[in-house]
Amino acid sequence: xxxxxxxxxxxxxxxxxxxxQVVGSGDATPLLVLxxxxxxxxxxxxxxxxLADERPVIFYDQLGCGKSDRPDDVSLWRIERFAEEVGQxxxxxxxxxxxxxxxxxxxxLALDYLLGQPVGVMSLIQVGxxxxxxxxxxDINHLYATxxxxxxxxxxxxxxxxxxxxxxxxxxxxxxSRRYMNRVWPKPESSQRASQSVxxxxxxxxxxxxxxxxxxxxxxxxxxxxxxxxxxxxLFICGRYDCCTPxxxxxxxRLVDGSELVxxxxxxxxxxxxxREPFMQVVRNFxxxxxxxxxxxxxxQVD
Numbered sequence: 385x386x387x388x389x390x391x392x393x394x395x396x397x398x399x400x401x402x403x404x405q406v407v408g409s410g411d412a413t414p415l416l417v418l419x420x421x422x423x424x425x426x427x428x429x430x431x432x433x434x435l436a437d438e439r440p441v442i443f444y445d446q447l448g449c450g451k452s453d454r455p456d457d458v459s460l461w462r463i464e465r466f467a468e469e470v471g472q473x474x475x476x477x478x479x480x481x482x483x484x485x486x487x488x489x490x491x492x493l494a495l496d497y498l499l500g501q502p503v504g505v506m507s508l509i510q511v512g513x514x515x516x517x518x519x520x521x522x523d524i525n526h527l528y529a530t531x532x533x534x535x536x537x538x539x540x541x542x543x544x545x546x547x548x549x550x551x552x553x554x555x556x557x558x559x560x561s562r563r564y565m566n567r568v569w570p571k572p573e574s575s576q577r578a579s580q581s582v583x584x585x586x587x588x589x590x591x592x593x594x595x596x597x598x599x600x601x602x603x604x605x606x607x608x609x610x611x612x613x614x615x616x617x618x619l620f621i622c623g624r625y626d627c628c629t630p631x632x633x634x635x636x637x638r639l640v641d642g643s644e645l646v647x648x649x650x651x652x653x654x655x656x657x658x659x660r661e662p663f664m665q666v667v668r669n670f671x672x673x674x675x676x677x678x679x680x681x682x683x684x685q686v687d
Contacts, residue, residue: 388436395444395476397469399460400453404444404473408436413481413506413675416442418470420488420512422461422602423586425450427578429487431656434664439671444473446493449583461589462601467497474502483671485509488628488653489591495607498614507617507674509667512628512653515636516606517598523629525596527564535559543594557595564627566654575657611639617674618643621666623651623658644670 392405405426406414415435419426426443427450435441445452446466470493474482481504486494491513498505514520528536535556542553562569571579592599618640622633630647637645646666651658 388433394452395473397447397472398465399457400447400455402444402447402453402469402473403451404442404477406477407433407441407443408439410437410439412439412671413483414440414442414479415483415485415671416470416474416479417444418484418486418490418493419443419446420486420490421449421582421587422446422463422466422489422493422590423449423583425452425578425581425583427581428572428575428654429656430574431572431660431664432485432667434660435667435671438668442473442477442479446583446586448586450578450581454583454585456585458585458589461586463492463496463590463605466493467500470494470497471500471502474504480504481506483507483509483674485511485667486513487511487656489514489602491515492602492605492607495611495614498616499607499610505616507619507671508614509619509621509670510636511621511656512626513620513622513633513636514628515611516608516632517602517604518606519608519632520628521596521598523632524627527627527629528560528596531556531559531563539595543596548593548595560595560627564625564652566657567625567650567652568654568657572657575654608636608639611636612641614640614643617670617677619667619670620645621655621663622647623653623655624649625652627653 389409390407394401425445448454483506484494491510538552538556590600590602620633620637622628637643648655648659655663
């Protein structure tokens with residue numbers, strides 16, 4: 385296999401510098417990847433580099449986590465600043481045309497960035513989307529209740545007591561994760577690496593320390609009333625056992641005219657790991673179709 389070219393560096397953004405990596409150098413339009421969390425770095429999404437044989441795939445760690453700067457300033461941890469950061473990354477890397485892929489909390493970031501009507505975004509892929517935190521939390525509580533009674537009780541007990549660092553609580557969260565976050569165990573090395581470089585201040589400020597509740601500034605986030613404003617090719621993806629449930633993902637899909645929906649039947653929240661090859665093929669096909677359609681529009685204008 386021919387090694388795929390990669391380069392990396394740092395970009396100045398509001399509040400500090402973010403680390404980025406560009407993998408691949410094909411002629412197709414680049415794919416910019418927005419990781420989740422908030423505050424969980426890009427590493428767990430590294431399988432997406434499979435797509436770099438056709439196009440550049442750009443990863444970056446959002447400010448406050450991973451290899452990026454970690455300023456001690458809670459005023460920076462707002463989704464509006466993170467949306468501004470996306471534009472700063474694009475400008476620094478000269479991404480005049482780009483596809484966006486968001487995962488988990490990265491889908492909120494993608495939506496907020498696009499609501500600012502930036503030019504040059506050719507398509508949007510939303511994997512395990514969260515466009516309403518209250519509805520997401522309702523689903524999370526329902527899914528935790530499907531765990532053995534003693535496991536669910538342990539989560540409730542430790543969150544009430546504020547003892548989330550206890551081994552019992554961590555084991556309960558892991559049990560949930562193995563069912564609804566990533567069914568490939570042991571976790572891939574890239575996912576373990578991401579877990580070791582989380583931006584704790586970002587997580588606690590924006591989400592909070594709890595699994596079953598949000599106390600951060602995203603707790604009331606719900607932009608489903610604006611999803612219809614998306615006027616670009618959009619693909620929604622989730623797993624059959626996703627904590628971002630198929631029912632909720634289908635609801636988002638219905639809000640965006642002309643969007644597509646794919647559910648991976650053997651996956652939870654990480655289909656790019658759990659069903660890696662089929663996932664990559666779905667994304668490849670979608671991006672190719674978008675680009676073919678763009679070329680058709682150009683030809684029609686010329687004609």
